[in-house]
Structures are given as structure tokens and as C-alpha cells.
Amino acid sequence: MVQQQTLFDRFLSPVFNILLDREALSQYRHSKDWEKEGDRFRQPGLVYPAYYQQNFHGVKQGYLNIDAAVTYDPITQYVLPPNEEWVRKGLIERIRCQPRRILDLGCGTGSTTLLLKKSFPQAEVIGLDLSPYMLLVAEDKAQQAKLTIQLQQGNAEKTGFPDASFDLVTASLLFHETPSIVACNILQEAFRLLKAGGEVLILDGNQATLRQAEWLTEVFEEPYIKDYAAGSLDAWMGTAGFGDVRTEEVWWVNQVTRGVKPLPYRKVEFSDFDANGAWAVG
Numbered sequence: 001m002v003q004q005q006t007l008f009d010r011f012l013s014p015v016f017n018i019l020l021d022r023e024a025l026s027q028y029r030h031s032k033d034w035e036k037e038g039d040r041f042r043q044p045g046l047v048y049p050a051y052y053q054q055n056f057h058g059v060k061q062g063y064l065n066i067d068a069a070v071t072y073d074p075i076t077q078y079v080l081p082p083n084e085e086w087v088r089k090g091l092i093e094r095i096r097c098q099p100r101r102i103l104d105l106g107c108g109t110g111s112t113t114l115l116l117k118k119s120f121p122q123a124e125v126i127g128l129d130l131s132p133y134m135l136l137v138a139e140d141k142a143q144q145a146k147l148t149i150q151l152q153q154g155n156a157e158k159t160g161f162p163d164a165s166f167d168l169v170t171a172s173l174l175f176h177e178t179p180s181i182v183a184c185n186i187l188q189e190a191f192r193l194l195k196a197g198g199e200v201l202i203l204d205g206n207q208a209t210l211r212q213a214e215w216l217t218e219v220f221e222e223p224y225i226k227d228y229a230a231g232s233l234d235a236w237m238g239t240a241g242f243g244d245v246r247t248e249e250v251w252w253v254n255q256v257t258r259g260v261k262p263l264p265y266r267k268v269e270f271s272d273f274d275a276n277g278a279w280a281v282g
């Protein structure tokens, strides 16, 4: 017999149905005209990549479905053990620079974007996402928190921002949602966008754990998570040109990978030293 229902339908969906405050969600869903307000973010000429226009988490059209945006935060709090904020802080705590300009790629409903702004209040923080509905939720959260962030629709593979215009580029929970070729393109784009010495930090599922616990890659209906689990963020970052690459486990199920855009290399010349052999440059 062919199994019609997915693991998500059979196990997770009923659990979430119990946990979610359906009344509050329905009120929020009907509090605005999502299509019309989404126009504020829609960029003319933006083409959604093919990988993006399919079902994620059993939701038709994935993040281009309003219900996906409305239910994202209430569900996410239960899938980042032991505590969503601690996991997100795993990224913040590993930032070493004092960034003045930050770009959060695939910012979604802005949970990490807002933490970045709280942690670096002087910085200009920009969140970029393909989904106008996720951006609308992020905008509501920023207003509630009284935090000023910029939110923009765009593709993380090709953002359109100028070269070397950011000190810090981040992405949380984005890479397990993309084919690995897209993850590599996004890292190349992050490299282009960073100033020399700038940092990239990626928070996502722990690739080693996901390889060991295959059921984790089955249960959430993620079309690309197996591809992500089979890969290596360390290797992808190295290929994109980043140095000082290091992955650290965050509460077993997640990881943060950090890399630095190297400073330009210059060959040392004899003329760089004075007659006593001391360094004579600058």
C-alpha cells in the first residue's frame, strides 16, 4: 500500500495543532491584507529561484504562502532545542568584530536580525529575504521591539549590494533550505559583500549530527536537508575564499560556522626593513 501521508502529516502536524494558539494566529492572519501590504517589499523584476517555489515543511509553495509566515515563529520555538534564543545567541556570541554594517541573509521573520540590532545598536542592520510575507512579520516584530532595521526583498545569491559594503554577513537556518550549489553561491556573494577582514557567520543544523540521526532529515519535510547534511560548510567556505574557518557545535543539533575574508596579501620586500633589520613599513 502506498503511504499517502508524510511523516510531517502523521506526527508533527497534530502535535503543532495542540501547541499553537489557533485563535491568536487567526487574529494575526486576518489583521492585514498580506497581498497588498506585501507590495511594499516586492521588487519589480525579481525572479524566484525554482528550488524556492516548492513545498517546505509540508506547506504548499513554502515561504510564498502567507500561513507559512504567520506560523513560522510559533513553530520555530519548538524546533530549536533546548531554547530558541540560546541557539540564536550561539551565533551572536561568536562574532568577534564590532560591525558598523550588518547583512542578515534569508532573515525570515527577523528573529536573528533583531538580536543583531540589540547586540550592536550603533550598527546599520539589513535583513534580506525572498518572501514578502516573512518580511511583513519581521517588520511587525521590529516595530513592537522599537528597533530600527532595514528589511528588503532580494535573493541572497545575488543581492545587488556593492562590493565590500559590509563588516558582517550572517545567515541563520537558511542553508538547510537550499540545494548545496545555492549555499555555495550565497557564500561567494557574502565574500564579495564583505570588506577585507570582515566576518561571515552561519547558524544552521549540525551537519555531523544530521548525518548520524537520519530521522532528523526525514521528519520536517525539508526538500534539501539531506543535501545540506551530506556537505561541509567548512569546505564550502574555504572554496568561497574565506580563511580562519571554524565550525562549532551549538546544543548538539545546531552549529555555527565562522569565516573571515582575508586581508589582501602582499609579498614582503627587502625594502620593507631598515638598515638594522627592523620593520620599516607604515
Ligand SMILES: C[S@@+](CC[C@H](N)C(=O)[O-])C[C@H]1O[C@@H](n2cnc3c(N)ncnc32)[C@H](O)[C@@H]1O
Binding pocket: 052, 063, 076, 105, 106, 107, 108, 109, 110, 111, 112, 128, 129, 130, 131, 134, 154, 155, 156, 157, 171, 172, 173, 174, 177, 178
Ligand atoms: C527557515 S527560514 C529562516 C529564517 C530566519 N533566518 C530564522 O533564523 O528564523 C529560511 C528563510 O530563507 C529564505 N530564503 C530561502 N532562500 C533564499 C534566498 N535565495 N534568498 C533570500 N532568502 C531566501 C526563506 O524565504 C525563509 O524566510
